[in-house]
Amino acid sequence: MNVMSEFVYPVAGLIGLYAFVSFASLLWEGIDRKLVARMQRRVGPPLIQPFYDFLKMASKETIIPNTANFMFRASPVLALATAIALLAYTPMGFSPILAKKGDVIVFIYLLALISFFKIVGAISSGSPYAKIGAAREATLMVSREPAMMLALFTIMWRLGKLGISKPFSMGVFYVHNIWQIGTPMSMVGAVILLYVFIVWLASEIEAGYFNIPDAEEEIAEGLLVEYSGRYLALLKLTKSLKTYISASLVVAIFFPWGIAGYFGLAGLSADVVNLLFHTLKVFILLFAVMSVFRASTGRLQITKAVNFLWKNVFVAALVGSLLIAMEVIA
Amino acid sequence: MEAGERMDRRELEKRIAKLCRFIGRSPWVFHVNSGSCNGCDIEIIAALTPRYDAERFGVKLVGSPRHADILLVTGPVTNQSLERVKLVYEQTPDPKIVIAVGACPTGGSVFYESPFTNAPLDKHIPVDVYVPGCPPRPEAILYGVVLALEKLAVMLKGRKPDEGGIE
Numbered sequence: 001m002n003v004m005s006e007f008v009y010p011v012a013g014l015i016g017l018y019a020f021v022s023f024a025s026l027l028w029e030g031i032d033r034k035l036v037a038r039m040q041r042r043v044g045p046p047l048i049q050p051f052y053d054f055l056k057m058a059s060k061e062t063i064i065p066n067t068a069n070f071m072f073r074a075s076p077v078l079a080l081a082t083a084i085a086l087l088a089y090t091p092m093g094f095s096p097i098l099a100k101k102g103d104v105i106v107f108i109y110l111l112a113l114i115s116f117f118k119i120v121g122a123i124s125s126g127s128p129y130a131k132i133g134a135a136r137e138a139t140l141m142v143s144r145e146p147a148m149m150l151a152l153f154t155i156m157w158r159l160g161k162l163g164i165s166k167p168f169s170m171g172v173f174y175v176h177n178i179w180q181i182g183t184p185m186s187m188v189g190a191v192i193l194l195y196v197f198i199v200w201l202a203s204e205i206e207a208g209y210f211n212i213p214d215a216e217e218e219i220a221e222g223l224l225v226e227y228s229g230r231y232l233a234l235l236k237l238t239k240s241l242k243t244y245i246s247a248s249l250v251v252a253i254f255f256p257w258g259i260a261g262y263f264g265l266a267g268l269s270a271d272v273v274n275l276l277f278h279t280l281k282v283f284i285l286l287f288a289v290m291s292v293f294r295a296s297t298g299r300l301q302i303t304k305a306v307n308f309l310w311k312n313v314f315v316a317a318l319v320g321s322l323l324i325a326m327e328v329i330a
Numbered sequence: 331m332e333a334g335e336r337m338d339r340r341e342l343e344k345r346i347a348k349l350c351r352f353i354g355r356s357p358w359v360f361h362v363n364s365g366s367c368n369g370c371d372i373e374i375i376a377a378l379t380p381r382y383d384a385e386r387f388g389v390k391l392v393g394s395p396r397h398a399d400i401l402l403v404t405g406p407v408t409n410q411s412l413e414r415v416k417l418v419y420e421q422t423p424d425p426k427i428v429i430a431v432g433a434c435p436t437g438g439s440v441f442y443e444s445p446f447t448n449a450p451l452d453k454h455i456p457v458d459v460y461v462p463g464c465p466p467r468p469e470a471i472l473y474g475v476v477l478a479l480e481k482l483a484v485m486l487k488g489r490k491p492d493e494g495g496i497e
Contacts, residue, residue: 033385043386045356052388053356056399061423063396129394220393228396228423 010088010097017087017097024279025240026050031283032291039295050240054233062229067126075121076227076234079114083241086110090245091252093278094271095171102168104156107249108149111204114242115141118223118235125226133222136302137213140203143309147317148200151193154321155253158186161328173256181324189323190254196317197250201289203309204246208293209300218299243290247282255281342472346387349479352491356388357479360398360422364415365447366405369465370432374402377468395421400478403457406434406447412454419455425485427478430457431471433464 030047037044064073088098089107096103119137122130153168155178160167162176178190203210213222227235259277260270300308350357359378363371378384378391392398395418407415419428430451433439438449451457458481461474480490 037383037385040380042380042383044383045385045388049356049388056356060399060425063421063423221397224397225394226396232397 013097014084014088017092018084020275021087021092021241021244022237024282025244026054026237028244028283028286029240032286032294035287035291036295039291050236054237057228057233057236058230060229062231065125065127065226068226069124071120071124072226073231075117075124076231076238079117079121079238080234080241082110082113082117083238083245086114086245087241089170090248091170091173091256092248093258093274093276095169095174099166099169099171101166103170104152104168107170108145108152111242111246112141112145114238118238121227121235122223122225127226129219129225130223132219133213133225137223139302139306140206140210140212140309143306144200144203144313147196147309147314150314150321151196151200151317152249152253154324155193158324158328170252173252174258177256178253178324183327185323185327189320192316192320192323194254196313196320197253198289199309199313201246201250201285202293203305205243205286205290207290208297209308210305211294211299212302212305243286244282247286247289248278251278251281251285255285339469339472342469342476345476346472346479348491349476349483350387350389353479353483353486356390357399357427357475357482358390358392358397359400359402360392360395360418362395362401362403362415362418364403364405364411364435364451365408366432366434370404370434373465373468373471374404374431377471382468396423398422399426399482400475401426401428402431403428403435403451404431406438406441406444406449407451407454408447412448415451416454425482427458427482428455429459429461429474429478431461431474432466433462436460436462439464 027047027050029050030045033049034044034047086107089096089103089110115137119134122134122137156168156172158181159172159176159178162180164172164175166172178193179187181187181190202208206212206214214224219225224232224235258270258274260266260273263273265273361371361374376382378389395401401419401422403415405411428451430436434441434447434449435451435457436449438444438447441447441449448454459474459478461470463470466474483490
């Protein structure tokens with residue numbers, strides 16, 4: 001019984017989540033390409049085009065450059081493994097599988113680790129384009145994370161004051177949410193933090209303004225330039241998973257409401273219904289942050305993006321956090 | 331569908347849609363310019379623009395030969411670009427298709443027997459489809475893509491799909 005509940009069920013749940021999220025995130029990529037094509041008055045590819053792309057890439061020859069070292073081959077696998085591990089800590093309509101006290105730090109750490117493995121793989125390829133892409137990714141990463149971490153820790157800390165069993169856990173959002181505090185100051189703070197998280201999400205999934213590390217027309221897809229065949233397929237899948245996971249975080253913080261309660265469901269069926277509803281919310285959020293943003297803006301220079309993230313977004317995170325924290329401190 | 335038969339653009343597009351569905355994959359295109367005068371490049375861009383919308387077949391113009399399935403080579407292969415063209419060919423993972431677009435890579439065009447160019451292209455890398463013309467019309471390029479995809483279908487599945495296109 002102990003083995004069942006502590007080992008078998010979490011692993012089975014993780015495999016199920018991995019299968020579902022792979023499907024949903026690749027489907028979202030197809031929907032996104034179709035929507036952007038319609039916004040540009042084109043017909044656009046079929047919805048299952050990303051699946052065709054994935055199977056094609058997986059079936060093609062995999063070329064390893066002479067200049068590449070061991071990490072070039074290891075890092076796509078490690079990046080995907082990190083993304084799968086991250087699924088166990090991602091709030092997706094219900095408390096995560098491995099929700100423990102303080103797992104928000106593990107979440108942020110694993111999310112940054114995916115980018116880190118991509119950077120290591122790109123640097124190991126020996127291509128100058130990949131090195132430019134890696135430098136841009138690293139610069140963007142250190143600029144976008146502090147604002148998000150400040151905002152996330154403030155929200156976690158404030159929700160912890162409402163009285164919960166596992167503070168700083170991803171499961172907190174399904175016990176209390178940020179709108180529940182209700183005072184005018186916290187409402188304004190929450191709206192400002194929503195802005196911070198939306199900009200963070202756009203830069204995390206590298207859409208629109210922030211499509212800087214993978215600039216396709218400029219540095220030949222940057223980090224991915226030397227990857228081909230199976231490794232390219234793994235990295236594309238990792239990127240899709242990361243898009244879904246990052247959007248899941250924002251949805252869980254600001255729009256955590258489930259619908260299973262209205263149908264009177266409980267247990268596994270409630271989780272499945274909540275997961276589907278959560279996926280719908282993720283798609284709606286990504287439509288605003290990814291598709292519209294991607295179709296209507298070009299990319300910024302890396303210096304301007306860094307300026308924007310520090311001078312605008314980080315300051316907004318500071319103000320929003322102070323507004324939320326002030327009534328507790330004072 | 332005979333090789334010499336003139337086909338409407340609409341029919342060509344239907345045929346491409348059918349071929350793409352048959353081979354179940356997404357042809358990603360890498361454009362190699364080996365000293366072209368830009369005439370053929372403009373016609374290629376015309377075939378890829380939102381007006382023709384090649385993306386509805388899954389066609390994507392990629393920035394790196396590592397990601398490509400189809401190499402579109404334009405230009406008379408000048409001395410400077412010869413090594414680069416060979417390198418790009420070797421960098422492209424199998425299975426791959428090479429389309430020589432325009433009169434220059436096909437036979438040298440006005441640069442025939444020039445000491446600074448190395449046309450025709452198939453002296454250096456295997457070419458699957460030639461699209462002659464100076465520059466070729468976008469319909470001719472689309473027809474070249476049809477022939478290339480038929481060749482890819484034979485390569486992958488051992489046979490071509492039935493004649494004609496789909497609605």
